[in-house]
Amino acid sequence: AQTIHQWPVAEIKAVGSPLSLGCTIKGKSSPNLYWYWQATGGTLQQLFYSITVGQVESVVQLNLSASRPKDDQFILSTEKLLLSHSGFYLCAWSLGTVGNTLYFGEGSRLIVV
Amino acid sequence: DAKTTQPDSMESTEGETVHLPCSHATISGNEYIYWYRQVPLQGPEYVTHGLQQNTTNSMAFLAIASDRKSSTLILPHVSLRDAAVYHCILRRTGGNNKLTFGQGTVLSVIP
Numbered sequence: 001a002q003t004i005h006q007w008p009v010a011e012i013k014a015v016g017s018p019l020s021l022g023c024t025i026k027g028k029s030s031p032n033l034y035w036y037w038q039a040t041g042g043t044l045q046q047l048f049y050s051i052t053v054g055q056v057e058s059v060v061q062l063n064l065s066a067s068r069p070k071d072d073q074f075i076l077s078t079e080k081l082l083l084s085h086s087g088f089y090l091c092a093w094s095l096g097t098v099g100n101t102l103y104f105g106e107g108s109r110l111i112v113v
Numbered sequence: 114d115a116k117t118t119q120p121d122s123m124e125s126t127e128g129e130t131v132h133l134p135c136s137h138a139t140i141s142g143n144e145y146i147y148w149y150r151q152v153p154l155q156g157p158e159y160v161t162h163g164l165q166q167n168t169t170n171s172m173a174f175l176a177i178a179s180d181r182k183s184s185t186l187i188l189p190h191v192s193l194r195d196a197a198v199y200h201c202i203l204r205r206t207g208g209n210n211k212l213t214f215g216q217g218t219v220l221s222v223i224p
């Protein structure tokens with residue numbers, strides 16, 4: 001069975017500090033991967049998606065970047081955090097882009113102070 | 114993606130069958146109706162989806178109107194674990210598989 005693991009579960013970071021959030025998918029080869037973000041009290045927004053290793057498309061600009069170094073790994077990062085980056089970050093996967101269901105991870109909670 | 118309209122909140126008692134409505138009057142022919150549910154500080158959980166025909170799985174029954182302008186998610190014999198925000202989302206085939214989440218319906222379940 002496929003599993004999706006996100007890390008860290010939660011983090012408190014200072015404004016201006018770097019950030020790296022990770023996501024690993026096991027049990028599926030060549031999945032499509034996605035990053036979503038939810039501000040506190042807000043709705044989920046798609047940030048990035050990737051259909052293959054080394055290829056990432058940006059959907060919303062939030063001074064964040066994403067990379068896919070391996071088939072089963074998706075990384076979200078920034079060199080300088082802003083207060084507005086606080087929220088809940090979710091990684092998701094699907095088998096393909098056409099009519100395929102997205103399955104979400106448990107999320108990483110980020111508080112920027 | 115076309116917009117959906119859901120009630121802000123609904124309440125039910127354990128063991129009852131809950132009908133969660135969703136209106137999507139401007140749905141396009143190539144848009145699927147997806148339902149997810151989410152509890153605080155957890156990722157959304159896939160519930161079901163459909164295009165035109167009613168669908169059923171272990172979690173729920175999805176009833177889609179013949180004109181596809183509305184749908185109803187039916188949860189039989191709800192338990193406390195079914196308390197969540199339920200999102201009705203339209204998604205067209207192709208593209209970046211983007212799901213546009215709204216505020217959804219907050220389902221409260223009373224013991």
